[in-house]
Amino acid sequence: MLKRKGKMMLAVLVAMLMLLTACSQPAPAPAAATEPAEAPAETPAETPAEAAGGKIGDVQAAGKIVLGTSADYPPYEFIVEVDGNLEVVGFDIEIAREIANDLGVELEIRDMDFDGLLAALVAGNIDFIVAGMVPTEVRKESVDFSVPYYRAEQRFLVRAADAAELSTIEALAGKRIGAQISTVQETIATEQIPDAGELRFLSRINDLVMDLKSDRIDGIVLVGPVAASYAKADAQLAVSDISFGQEDGVAIAIAKGNDDLTEAINATLERLMADDLITQFIAEATALADEQQVE
Incomplete structure (x- = not known):
């Protein structure tokens, strides 16, 4: 009996030992939950500026390109009255419109003093300059230029009464x-006029013309088409026989670092010159300047 009880006790102890051993084993790690893969983030749509890139992208994003000019330089750029409103016109303006059209944007015109144009371009207040500007070495230090699109002779505007007398550079000795x-x-x-008696430099050609007509100066150095335009518009004025030679050619100024815009402008100019449209623009602007000029 005791032997049987002993066997029973031993069986109970073995069972308890097996139970304790099982409880001491670490529980198996739960299976990792499977999460759905994250959907890739949506890429925002490109703006027109990002799509085109560079300066052209900025211009297209704004929907306009801002032109800086000095509208007292017929037939390049000047002001006329159209239906009671003053408008800036000229063959430079027509070239600028072609550039805007090729870029698919509107043209905004800002008229300012010529001597303030480069500073406005460098400061980013305008996008390009079309103003009968010659790309001198000094100017090239601060801005880039397009290919030249027009060359003209440098002449001398005088009072009609003085045209015969002031017909040579030597005759300008002592003159204002x-x-x-x-x-x-x-x-x-x-x-080129080393013996001039006085030199007078002003921002606006209109002011110089007023000084000429009021006998405060004796003549104005002007590019040929501009001198001719003022003389045709006013019988008191005439273009002297004096010539200071032909200019190197006028070009369009663009801020440095905007190579894409420079290339686009060159492409437009090459097209206009190949199609002889600049000659047509000059003829039309000259005729318009002859008809109406706002001083």
Whole structure:
């Protein structure tokens, strides 16, 4: 009996030992939950600027390109009255419109003093300059230029009564010479008329013309088409026989680093020159300047 009880006790102890051993084993790790893969983040749609890139992208995003010019330079750029409103016109303006059209944007025109144009371009207040500007080495230090699109002769505007007398550069000795400030004409007046009695440089050609007509100066150094335009518009004025030679050619100024815009402008200019449209623009602007000029 005792032996049987002993066997029973031993069986109970073995069972308890097996139970304790099982409880001491670490529980198996639960199976990892399977999560759905994250959907890739949506890529935002590109803006027109990002799509095109560079300066052209900025211009297209704005929907306009801002032109800087000095509208006192017929037939390049000047002001006329159309249906009671003053508008900036000229063959430079038509070229600028072609550039805007090729870029698919509107043209905004800002008229300012010529000597303030480069500073406005460098500051980013305008996108390009079309203003009968010659790309001198000094100007190239601060801005880039397109290919030249027009060349003209440098002439001398005088009072009609003085045209016969002031027909040679030597005759300008001791005379009062005017020119627009910060222009090639200013350089010509300074370097090619060494015996001038007085040099007067102003921002606006209209002001120089007023000085000429009121006998405060004796003549103005001007590019040929501009001198001819003022003379045709006013019988008191005439273009002297004096010639200071042909300019290197006018071009469009673009801020440095905007190579894409420079290339696009060059492409437009090459197209216009190949189709002889610039010649047509000049003829139309000259005829318009002859009809109406706002001083």
